[in-house]
Amino acid sequence: MTSRLSLKEMEELADRYSWLSPGESVRHNHNTEYCSGSSRSMLIKYGESNGIINASCYRCGRSGFYVVTSFPRIEKAKGKGTQSNGNKCFTNTGVVLPRGCVTDLSEWSPRARVWVGRAGITREELKEYGLMYNPHNSKVVIPSFYGGNLVGYQERGLEEGDIKYITTTCDAAHMIFRSKNTVVNGGSKAVVVEDALSAIKVGRHYPTYALQGVNVTDGLIAALRGYKHYYIWLDNDNKNVKLRQLDIANRLSVFGDTSILKTEKDPKEHSDSEILEKINGD
Numbered sequence: 296m297t298s299r300l301s302l303k304e305m306e307e308l309a310d311r312y313s314w315l316s317p318g319e320s321v322r323h324n325h326n327t328e329y330c331s332g333s334s335r336s337m338l339i340k341y342g343e344s345n346g347i348i349n350a351s352c353y354r355c356g357r358s359g360f361y362v363v364t365s366f367p368r369i370e371k372a373k374g375k376g377t378q379s380n381g382n383k384c385f386t387n388t389g390v391v392l393p394r395g396c397v398t399d400l401s402e403w404s405p406r407a408r409v410w411v412g413r414a415g416i417t418r419e420e421l422k423e424y425g426l427m428y429n430p431h432n433s434k435v436v437i438p439s440f441y442g443g444n445l446v447g448y449q450e451r452g453l454e455e456g457d458i459k460y461i462t463t464t465c466d467a468a469h470m471i472f473r474s475k476n477t478v479v480n481g482g483s484k485a486v487v488v489e490d491a492l493s494a495i496k497v498g499r500h501y502p503t504y505a506l507q508g509v510n511v512t513d514g515l516i517a518a519l520r521g522y523k524h525y526y527i528w529l530d531n532d533n534k535n536v537k538l539r540q541l542d543i544a545n546r547l548s549v550f551g552d553t554s555i556l557k558t559e560k561d562p563k564e565h566s567d568s569e570i571l572e573k574i575n576g577d
């Protein structure tokens with residue numbers, strides 16, 4: 296006879312072990328009014344790629360699961376899942392970063408350096424977010440992390456006639472570039488931008504997500520839940536962008552208030568004080 300752990304219990308366990316990375320597990324002593332003992336009777340496992348925490352106790356026979364992806368927990372410091380071995384980069388989630396990338400800005404192409412420089416992104420920020428340059432195809436490599444693991448990367452083309460974005464991912468629902476302060480659950484303001492540099496720049500002040508040209512799926516929208524007010528601040532290119540902004544605003548309005556910000560320049564081309572004014576002044 297097995298029975299289920301209550302949602303409340305699962306929530307408490309998920310909260311307590313929110314530091315687990317996908318694929319990790321931990322032993323827990325299930326001490327409750329109906330189950331007690333001295334051994335760590337419960338196995339708690341965070342699924343490799345499904346975003347679900349499972350718990351099962353051999354002492355009382357109860358088990359349960361909790362969907363973490365709908366309520367993203369604290370996102371761990373990035374880089375943890377990435378190791379460097381000579382010029383080979385590999386990770387524990389199966390996504391392999393292109394070989395031979397360079398991190399030192401002095402080795403990037405002039406165009407790539409201008410792209411970074413115009414946005415006023417510092418060397419430290421590039422390093423912090425793991426941006427690299429691939430000299431073999433002249434593209435900037437922008438990794439996306441979720442729960443401490445690399446879930447994919449985008450290659451940003453900057454040369455004349457180049458494809459703007461090429462996406463490689465093992466987890467499309469989480470393939471979004473997040474600023475390091477995007478801790479969901481009770482956040483007040485979040486900003487949605489198009490490109491990673493804008494996310495880094497605006498992310499100095501507010502939790503920011505960069506879409507990087509991807510299709511906005513329901514899974515991706517779900518990953519943004521938890522804020523009271525969303526600011527959709529895309530590059531105001533053309534009619535398609537306007538439709539995209541409206542679509543995103545509509546879908547995010549299920550979670551909170553939404554505002555569409557229209558500016559002449561890209562978010563990344565605004566100064567810090569302009570960004571603060573833009574969001575606060577709305």
Ligand SMILES: [Zn+2]
Nearest residue numbers: 325330352355
């Ligand atoms: Zn138990």
